[in-house]
Amino acid sequence: MNKLRSKELKRIARQNLTxxxxxxxxxxxxxxLISFVIDLPFSMLLDTVYATTAQKIMYYVAEILISLIMSVLQIGLIHMHIMLINRKPVRATDVFFCIKNHSDRFFGGAILxxxxSTIxxxxxxxxxxxxGFSYEKIMTDIALIATSAILMIILSLTLPLYYYVLITNEQLSVxxxxxxxxxxMKGNILRLIYIELSFIGMFxxxxxxxxxxxxxxxxxxxxTITCMYMEITGKLPDPDTDPVFDQYV
Known part of the structure; x- marks a missing residue:
């Protein structure tokens, strides 16, 4: 089966979003907005010369918890995009789907x-x-930062579809x-890179x-990424032949 080019995936994405x-x-x-509202108090707590060690610890713990909540909401957003492809009506509040349904599974996935990511x-x-960043230790700093950059790139190229799999395969463990x-992602990494590059101008x-x-x-x-995932798994409907779906008013 021939893979769709990124241009075609983007065309389908635009059609789905119409x-x-x-x-x-x-x-x-x-x-x-949720991220901004819940993060603001803790950012203000640390953004002071007089922040104590206990306050700093509280801040970093809060940041981890907030990060996990945002990840679960992001999975909810992915759920909305999958619903859109499957011709199901969506509402903005569907972003809370993973909070309301099997939240333990999605928080577990987010923690994993x-x-x-932390590693x-x-x-x-x-x-x-x-x-500490200093001139005397600049080579060590550069080596460590470069190592992190390489590991993050590897992570982003091997696990970009993790949350998609998590929400569409309830029978599988995290x-x-x-x-x-x-x-x-085997055989699809170059296609992902091409899609990412095609959005640089927009970014x-x-x-x-x-x-x-x-x-x-x-x-x-x-x-567009959701269309790629659905195509890889053989679940991408043909937008030119499938009936148009009703929307919430």
Whole structure:
């Protein structure tokens, strides 16, 4: 079976989003706002010269918990994109799906991914906290940061579909979802890189718009990656032949 080119995946993504952008943007905006609101008090707690050790510990623990909550909401957003492809109506509040349904599974999955992410960032954390950035230790700092960068790239190229597998394979444990996600990327890494590169121009425009442009860019990008996942697993409907689905009002 021939793989769809990124241009075709993006065309399908745009077609799927037609008439649905408002709900998908709403889900993304909800995540951004929730992250800002719950993170602000702890950021203010640390952003002071007089922050105590206990306050700093509280801050970092809070940041970990917030990160896990955001990850579960992100899985909910992925759920919305999969629903969109499957011609099911979506609402912005569907972003809370994973909080309301089997939250233990999704938090477990988020924790597992967080562990791998922390391992990948460990060299950089060591350079920042335990060694400290200084001219005398610049070569050590560069080596540790480069190691983290390589590990993060490997992680992003081998596990980009982990949350997709987690939410579409309820019969699999979080660990088996991890191994399946890795296997799905075999033969698809270069295609993922090409898709990522094709969005660079849009990402730059999003930054230049002070982030406002990402309200349009993020749903388009996420839907394209979702289309790739559905195609890899053989579950991508043909948007030109399948009936149009009703939407929530």
């Amino acid at each position: 008439g649905n952008y408002q709900n998908m943007m709403g889900g993304f905006l909800l995540i951004v 991914y967080f562990v791998f 990948a960032q460990a060299p950089m954390i060591i350079a920042r906290i335990f060694i 660990f088996k979802c991890l191994t399946k996600a890795v296997s799905l 730059v425009l999003g930054i230049l718009s002070l982030g406002i442009g990402f309200l349009w860019i993020e749903p388009y990008y996420q839907q």
